[in-house]
Amino acid sequence: MEWEIVIGLEIHTQLATNSKIFSGASTAYGAAPNTQACAVDLGLPGVLPVLNREAVRMAAKFGLAVGARVSPRSVFARKNYFYPDLPKGYQISQFELPVVEGGQLEIQVEGEAARMIGITRAHLEEDAGKSLHEDFHGSTGVDLNRAGTPLLEIVSEPEMRSAKEAVAYMKKIHSLVQYLEICDGNMQEGSFRCDANVSIRPKGQEALGTRSELKNLNSFRFVERAINFEVERQIDVIEGGGEVVQETRLYDSDKDETRSMRSKEEAFDYRYFPDPDLLPLELDEAYIEAVRKTLPELPDEKKARFISELGLAEYEAGVLTASRELADYFEVAARVAGDDAKRTANWVMGDLLGALNKEGKEITESPVTAEMLGAMLQRINDNTISGKIAKQVFDCMWNGEGDADAVIEQKGLKQVTDSGAIEKIIDEIMANNPQQLEQYRAGKDKLFGFFVGQVMQATQGKANPAQVNALLKQKLA
Amino acid sequence: MHTKTITQLSAALRSGEVSSVELTSLFLDRIKRHNPALNCFITVTEAEALKAAAAADRRLKAGDVAPLTGVPIAHKDIFCTQGVKTTCASKMLDNFIAPYESTCTAKFAEAGAVMLGKTNMDEFAMGSSNETSYYGAVKNPWDLARVPGGSSGGSVSAVAARLAPAATGTDTGGSIRQPAALCGLTGLKPTYGRVSRFGMIAFASSLDQAGPITYSAEDAALLMNVMAGFDEHDSTSVEREVPDYTAGLDNGIEGLRIGLPKEYFDEGLDDSVARVIDAAVKQYEALGAVVREISLPNTGLAVPTYYVVAPAECSSNLSRFDGVRFGYRCDDPQDLFDLYTRSRGEGFGAEVKRRIMIGAYVLSAGYYDAYYLQAQKIRRLISDDFRAAFESVDVIMGPTSPSTAFRLGEKSDDPVTMYLSDIYTIAVNMAGLPAASIPAGFVDGLPVGLQLIGNYFEESHLLNVAHKYQQATDWHLQMPKEF
Numbered sequence: 001m002e003w004e005i006v007i008g009l010e011i012h013t014q015l016a017t018n019s020k021i022f023s024g025a026s027t028a029y030g031a032a033p034n035t036q037a038c039a040v041d042l043g044l045p046g047v048l049p050v051l052n053r054e055a056v057r058m059a060a061k062f063g064l065a066v067g068a069r070v071s072p073r074s075v076f077a078r079k080n081y082f083y084p085d086l087p088k089g090y091q092i093s094q095f096e097l098p099v100v101e102g103g104q105l106e107i108q109v110e111g112e113a114a115r116m117i118g119i120t121r122a123h124l125e126e127d128a129g130k131s132l133h134e135d136f137h138g139s140t141g142v143d144l145n146r147a148g149t150p151l152l153e154i155v156s157e158p159e160m161r162s163a164k165e166a167v168a169y170m171k172k173i174h175s176l177v178q179y180l181e182i183c184d185g186n187m188q189e190g191s192f193r194c195d196a197n198v199s200i201r202p203k204g205q206e207a208l209g210t211r212s213e214l215k216n217l218n219s220f221r222f223v224e225r226a227i228n229f230e231v232e233r234q235i236d237v238i239e240g241g242g243e244v245v246q247e248t249r250l251y252d253s254d255k256d257e258t259r260s261m262r263s264k265e266e267a268f269d270y271r272y273f274p275d276p277d278l279l280p281l282e283l284d285e286a287y288i289e290a291v292r293k294t295l296p297e298l299p300d301e302k303k304a305r306f307i308s309e310l311g312l313a314e315y316e317a318g319v320l321t322a323s324r325e326l327a328d329y330f331e332v333a334a335r336v337a338g339d340d341a342k343r344t345a346n347w348v349m350g351d352l353l354g355a356l357n358k359e360g361k362e363i364t365e366s367p368v369t370a371e372m373l374g375a376m377l378q379r380i381n382d383n384t385i386s387g388k389i390a391k392q393v394f395d396c397m398w399n400g401e402g403d404a405d406a407v408i409e410q411k412g413l414k415q416v417t418d419s420g421a422i423e424k425i426i427d428e429i430m431a432n433n434p435q436q437l438e439q440y441r442a443g444k445d446k447l448f449g450f451f452v453g454q455v456m457q458a459t460q461g462k463a464n465p466a467q468v469n470a471l472l473k474q475k476l477a
Numbered sequence: 478m479h480t481k482t483i484t485q486l487s488a489a490l491r492s493g494e495v496s497s498v499e500l501t502s503l504f505l506d507r508i509k510r511h512n513p514a515l516n517c518f519i520t521v522t523e524a525e526a527l528k529a530a531a532a533a534d535r536r537l538k539a540g541d542v543a544p545l546t547g548v549p550i551a552h553k554d555i556f557c558t559q560g561v562k563t564t565c566a567s568k569m570l571d572n573f574i575a576p577y578e579s580t581c582t583a584k585f586a587e588a589g590a591v592m593l594g595k596t597n598m599d600e601f602a603m604g605s606s607n608e609t610s611y612y613g614a615v616k617n618p619w620d621l622a623r624v625p626g627g628s629s630g631g632s633v634s635a636v637a638a639r640l641a642p643a644a645t646g647t648d649t650g651g652s653i654r655q656p657a658a659l660c661g662l663t664g665l666k667p668t669y670g671r672v673s674r675f676g677m678i679a680f681a682s683s684l685d686q687a688g689p690i691t692y693s694a695e696d697a698a699l700l701m702n703v704m705a706g707f708d709e710h711d712s713t714s715v716e717r718e719v720p721d722y723t724a725g726l727d728n729g730i731e732g733l734r735i736g737l738p739k740e741y742f743d744e745g746l747d748d749s750v751a752r753v754i755d756a757a758v759k760q761y762e763a764l765g766a767v768v769r770e771i772s773l774p775n776t777g778l779a780v781p782t783y784y785v786v787a788p789a790e791c792s793s794n795l796s797r798f799d800g801v802r803f804g805y806r807c808d809d810p811q812d813l814f815d816l817y818t819r820s821r822g823e824g825f826g827a828e829v830k831r832r833i834m835i836g837a838y839v840l841s842a843g844y845y846d847a848y849y850l851q852a853q854k855i856r857r858l859i860s861d862d863f864r865a866a867f868e869s870v871d872v873i874m875g876p877t878s879p880s881t882a883f884r885l886g887e888k889s890d891d892p893v894t895m896y897l898s899d900i901y902t903i904a905v906n907m908a909g910l911p912a913a914s915i916p917a918g919f920v921d922g923l924p925v926g927l928q929l930i931g932n933y934f935e936e937s938h939l940l941n942v943a944h945k946y947q948q949a950t951d952w953h954l955q956m957p958k959e960f
Contacts, residue, residue: 045557045573045575045798078793271793272845273789276790
C-alpha cells in the first residue's frame with residue numbers, strides 16, 4: 001500500500017512586546033523566578049486583564065503578511081483547566097473568532113516545485129508559567145515569569161505531505177516573523193515552538209486518517225525526526241492490522257521516538273466561553289491600513305528583487321533572503337562594495353557563512369561587519385588587491401586586525417600595478433631560469449603557469465594577475 | 478451624631494463641630510457594642526481607621542478637603558484592601574491579606590474617607606440572605622430574627638444600625654438593592670461599567686457592579702462622585718465623563734413619565750408590599766409625575782437565565798482558588814489532584830459549590846449551546862424589553878423584593894425559593910442598567926423598598942427622582958429602635 005502523509009502545524013510564536021499581553025509586567029527572558037509576575041499574572045483575587053495593543057498590532061502585521069483577513073471583530077475566550085503553572089485556572093485565548101483568518105505561504109523543498117500551504121488562522125493568547133520539576137526534591141516549583149507572555153498561535157491547514165515540507169514551512173514562518181520584527185525566533189528560549197498533527201491515508205483517498213498530535217518539537221531537526229518516526233509508527237500500526245488512535249504524543253529527542261501522553265478519551269473539556277473581562281477586539285479599516293503601511297519588504301518580494309535587479313541566481317537569492325539579518329547584511333555589503341552584487345553574494349555565501357558556521361556564530365555576531373566586507377570588496381573592484389589577497393585580508397579582519405584598508409596598509413598587501421616594476425621582476429626570473437625559458441619557447445606552453453607562479457611568488461602575490469599575464473606573454477614570445 | 482447623614486457629617490467636620498477622630502471613635506464604639514448581635518463586620522480596622530481619621534483631621538485643618546474627607550465608611554469584604562484581610566466571607570480566603578488595593582476603595586481613601594472595616598456578606602456574594610457567609614449569618618437590625626438580605630447584608634445591617642454612616646456594596650443580581658430594601662436604606666446599582674471592578678473579587682464579571690449604600694439619595698450622590706469613573710485597569714469600565722451627581726438632585730419632576738411593569742405586580746408579589754408600592758407611586762403622582770403601565774414581557778425568563786450566566790462565569794472566576802498560591806490549602810495533600818479537590822472541597826461553602834457545578838455543567842461540551850448560548854440570546858431579549866420601555870417612559874418603578882425580610886433559615890434549604898427573591902432585581906443586571914432601591918414604607922414594622930430603574934448612565938436622574946421623593950417623605954430617616 002502506498003501511503004500519503006498529512007501534516008498540519010501549530011506554531012506558537014512569542015510576540016516581541018516589552019510587556020505582557022494583559023499586564024504591565026516585563027517579558028524579558030531569564031529573570032529570577034517570579035520576579036516578573038505582577039498581581040495580574042499571579043491571578044490574585046480581583047485582578048483584571050487589559051489587552052496590550054502592541055500584541056494586537058503584531059498579530060495584524062502577521063495576518064497582512066500572509067495575505068490573511070484581519071478580523072474586524074475577534075473575541076477573547078477562556079480555556080478552563082487546572083494546572084499549577086496556570087494561575088487563574090484558565091488561559092485567555094481566542095477560540096471561535098480569532099484575529100487572523102485564512103492566509104497562505106509558499107514553501108519550497110530543495111529539488112521540488114514550490115507549493116502553497118494554507119494558514120487556517122492565527123490567534124492571540126497568553127502563555128502559562130513554567131513548572132520546574134528538578135531541584136525541588138520531590139516537589140514542583142512554579143515560575144510565573146512567563147505567565148501572560150503574548151503568543152500568536154499560527155495554525156496551518158493539513159497540507160504538508162512530508163517531514164521536509166513541514167520543516168520548510170516552519171523555517172519560512174520562522175523567517176517571516178523575524179522579518180516582521182514580531183518575534184525574536186529564539187528556539188532555545190522557547191520563543192518559537194511547534195506542535196505537529198500527523199496522519200496517514202492510502203494514496204488517492206479523500207478522507208483524512210486519524211491524527212496524533214506531537215508535542216515538544218523545539219527545533220527544526222526534531223520536527224523532521226519526530227514526524228518521520230510518527231509516520232513509520234502509524235504505518236506499522238495500520239499494516240499490522242491495528243488502528244491509529246487519536247492522541248497527544250510527546251517527542252523524546254534522546255530516544256528519538258514519540259510516546260503517548262493522553263488519548264482523546266482523556267482529553268480535557270476546556271469549557272471555552274467568551275471572557276467577560278475583555279471587550280471584543282474591534283479593528284477598523286483605517287487601523288488595518290495603517291498597519292499595512294508598516295510592513296517591511298517580505299522575503300519573497302526581496303528574493304524576486306535580488307533576482308531581477310541585482311542579477312542573482314534563484315538559489316543565491318533564496319539563501320540570502322532566508323533571514324532578514326542576512327539579507328540586510330548582504331545589501332549593505334553590496335552597496336558599500338560598489339556595483340558588484342554577484343561578487344558580494346559569492347563572498348557572503350562562501351567565506352562569510354563558512355566562517356560563521358565554523359564558529360557557530362549568527363550573522364549578527366559576525367566580527368566582519370557588512371560595511372567592512374563591502375569596503376574590502378571595493379578594494380578588489382578598484383584593483384588595490386586581488387581576489388586571492390582578499391582572502392588573506394578577510395581572515396585578518398575576522399581575527400580583529402582592523403578593517404580592510406588598515407590590514408592592506410599594515411601588511412603591505414597593496415597590489416603592484418607598476419608595469420616597470422613587474423617587467424623588471426620578469427626579466428630577473430627569465431634570467432634565472434634559462435632552461436625553462438628555452439623549453440617554453442620550444443613549445444612547452446604549460447610552462448607559462450610556472451612563470452606566473454614565479455612572478456606572484458616574487459611579489460608575494462601582490463602583482464596584478466592580469467597585468468602579469470599580459471607582460472609575460474609579451475616578454476616570453 | 479451617629480444618626481446624621483453623610484451630608485450633615487460632612488458639614489459638621491468642616492465647621493469643626495466634630496473631628497474625624499471623634500466621629501471615627503464614635504462609630505468604632507458602636508461597632509464594638511452592636512456587632513456581636515448583628516455580625517455585620519468581618520474585620521474592624523480600628524488602628525488604621527484612627528490613623529486615617531487623624532490624617533483627615535490634618536487635611537480638614539489645612540482646608541484641603543473633599544466632601545468625604547474625614548467621613549467614616551465601611552467596605553464590603555469583596556474589595557481588596559492592601560494589608561488588610563480580604564475574605565469574600567469565605568473560608569477559602571480566611572488567611573488572605575490583599576497585597577494591593579481595589580480602585581474603588583483607593584478612591585475613597587484618596588477622598589479622605591475613613592475605612593472602619595470590612596463588612597460581612599454572602600460567600601463570594603452568592604446569596605440573597607447573607608446566610609452563606611463562612612463567618613455566620615448577619616442579622617437585620619429591624620428584627621434580629623430576620624435576614625438583612627444579601628449579598629451585601631453586612632453593609633446594610635451596619636448602616637441601618639448606624640454602625641457606619643454609609644457603606645459600599647456590590648450588586649450582581651440585586652445584592653445592593655434587595656438588602657437595602659430589607660433594611661430600609663437607599664442603595665444604588667450603577668450602570669455596568671460606571672464603577673471600576675478592579676480589585677473587586679469577581680463573582681459574575683459581566684454582571685458585577687459596585688455601588689453606594691446610604692440613608693438618602695443625596696448621600697448616594699456624594700459617594701457616586703467618588704466611585705464613578707473610567708479605570709484603565711478595567712477594560713469593561715466605560716470612558717465617559719462623570720457628572721456631579723449632586724448637581725441635579727433638586728430638579729423638578731413634573732411630567733416625569735413613570736412606567737410600572739405589569740409583570741412586577743403579579744401573584745408573586747406580597748399584597749402588603751404591593752400596597753406600599755402603590756402608595757409610593759401615588760406620592761410621585763402628587764409630585765407631578767405621570768404613571769402608566771408598561772410590559773417587560775421577558776421578565777419571567779430573567780431568573781433562570783441569570784442562573785445559567787452567573788454560575789458559568791463564577792465557575793471560571795473561582796478556578797483561581799486552588800490552594801496553590803494563596804488562600805486555603807488542605808492539610809497534607811497526597812498529590813496534585815488531592816490538593817485541588819480537598820482544598821476546594823473544604824474551602825468553599827455549599828452554595829458556592831452548587832453554583833460552580835451548575836456553571837461547569839452549562840459550559841461543558843454538548844451543553845454549551847443549549848444553556849450558555851441560549852441564555853445569552855435571552856439576555857439580549859431582556860435588554861430589548863427595557864430599550865423598548867424607555868422609548869415611552871423615563872423611569873421604571875416597582876417593588877425591589879416580593880416580600881419584606883424573611884426569617885433566618887426560612888429559605889436556606891430551598892435554593893429555588895431563595896433565588897426567586899431576586900425576581901425584580903436580576904433583569905436589571907442582565908441588561909446592565911442603573912437602578913436604585915429607596916425606603917417606601919413599612920409592613921409590620923419591616924421596611925419595604927421601591928425600585929427605580931433608569932436608562933443607561935442616568936444615575937443622576939435616578940438620584941434626582943429618589944431625592945424628590947425623600948424630600949416629600951421621611952421613610953428613609955426611620956431607624957430601628959434598639960440601635
